[in-house]
Amino acid sequence: DIQMTQSPASLSASLEEIVTITCQASQDIGNWLAWYQQKPGKSPQLLIYDATSLADGVPSRFSGSRSGTQYSLKISRLQVEDIGSYYCQQAHSNRTFGGGTKLELK
Amino acid sequence: EVQLVESGGGLVQPGRSLKLSCAASGFTFSNYYMAWVRQAPKKGLEWVATISTSGSRTYYPDSVKGRFTISRDNAKSSLYLQMNSLKSEDTATYYCARHGLGARYFDYWGQGVMVTVSS
Numbered sequence: 001d002i003q004m005t006q007s008p009a010s011l012s013a014s015l016e017e018i019v020t021i022t023c024q025a026s027q028d029i030g031n032w033l034a035w036y037q038q039k040p041g042k043s044p045q046l047l048i049y050d051a052t053s054l055a056d057g058v059p060s061r062f063s064g065s066r067s068g069t070q071y072s073l074k075i076s077r078l079q080v081e082d083i084g085s086y087y088c089q090q091a092h093s094n095r096t097f098g099g100g101t102k103l104e105l106k
Numbered sequence: 107e108v109q110l111v112e113s114g115g116g117l118v119q120p121g122r123s124l125k126l127s128c129a130a131s132g133f134t135f136s137n138y139y140m141a142w143v144r145q146a147p148k149k150g151l152e153w154v155a156t157i158s159t160s161g162s163r164t165y166y167p168d169s170v171k172g173r174f175t176i177s178r179d180n181a182k183s184s185l186y187l188q189m190n191s192l193k194s195e196d197t198a199t200y201y202c203a204r205h206g207l208g209a210r211y212f213d214y215w216g217q218g219v220m221v222t223v224s225s
Contacts, residue, residue, distance in 0.1 A: 001168075034211045036151075043215040044143075044151065049207050087151050091210035094167060095141075095153035 002026055002090050006098030012106045019075040021101045023088035028069060032091040035064055035073045039084040047086075048073060080105065108132040110202045110216035117222045118192055128185040128202030128216060135183035139205035141212060142176060142187045144198035152198075155187060156205060170196075192223045 003026040013019050023033070035048040046055045048064035051071055061076040075082055083105055088098040114126040126142070142154040155176035156165040164176050175188040185202055199218040206213030 032210060036212075038151075043201060043217055044212070045215070046206075046211060046213050049211045049213075055213070089151075089153075089211065094165065095156070097151040097153065100150040 002029060002093050002096050004088055004090055004096050004098040006088055006101055008101060009099065010102045010104070012104045013078050014106045015080065016077045017106075019078050019082075019103065021073045021086050021088075021103075023071045023073075023098045025069040025071070025090055029090045029092035031066060033064075033066070033071045034089045034091065035062075036087045036089065037082075037084055038087065039081075042084075044087065078103075078105075108204065108214045110204065110214060112200065112202050112216045112219035115200065115219035115221045117224065119225050120192060120194060120223055122192055123188070123190045124192060124221060125189070126187040126200055126202075126219060126221070128187075130183045130185065130202075130204075133204070135178075136180040139209040140176075140178060140185045141203045141205050142174075142185075143201045143203050143212065143215075144196075145201070145218075146195075146198040149198075154200070156209075157185070189221070192221075194223050197221060197223045 005024040031051040033051045036044040038044040047058050051066045052064045063074045065072045086101045090096050109131045111129045118124045141156045144154050157176045161178045173191045177186045201218045202216040203212040204214040
């Protein structure tokens with residue numbers, strides 16, 4: 001089974017700050033990776049798919065990148081509405097999520 | 107507007123069964139793979155099951171294989187999850203999700219339904 005190691009588990013950042021979350025795949029998954037945002041008490045929402053493609057309606061301050069088997073989600077200027085948890089998900093073999101990153105305001 | 111509405115959750119004793127339902131609207135249900143994803147309290151997301159458009163193919167992780175069965179009724183635009191031999195570790199919010207974008211990702215999610223397995 002493919003494991004997704006996400007870091008950090010929690011993160012505190014200030015408004016307008018640049019935030020980066022990473023996921024390390026246990027084996028090659030190509031570009032088959034998505035990122036989701038889950039606001040407190042809500043269902044997850046797709047942000048990024050195919051490692052770098054922005055889902056419909058997602059603000060352009062969100063971006064995804066890949067370097068080998070490491071994947072990153074970047075928020076260029078943190079806004080208050082970005083607070084919540086973030087999860088990566090591999091789609092190469094079955095479906096596996098990373099452990100999540102809880103993003104809070106400093 | 108895509109809508110996914112789950113129902114059927116509740117409190118159930120260990121070893122018993124429960125069946126969840128998901129009513130879909132706002133899209134052509136029969137054209138999409140569908141899935142269930144769960145989230146234990148204060149924990150992360152775990153994929154539970156996927157079903158093909160016709161229902162002929164199903165996929166499960168080892169944690170639920172042999173105990174859970176996903177099914178669908180395209181005429182009713184409905185998705186189901188039959189859960190047997192329930193364990194305390196199955197306690198979670200269960201989300202119905204649409205498999206969009208080549209059936210690789212989850213592009214729409216329901217609001218979730220809580221299942222508590224406890225004596």
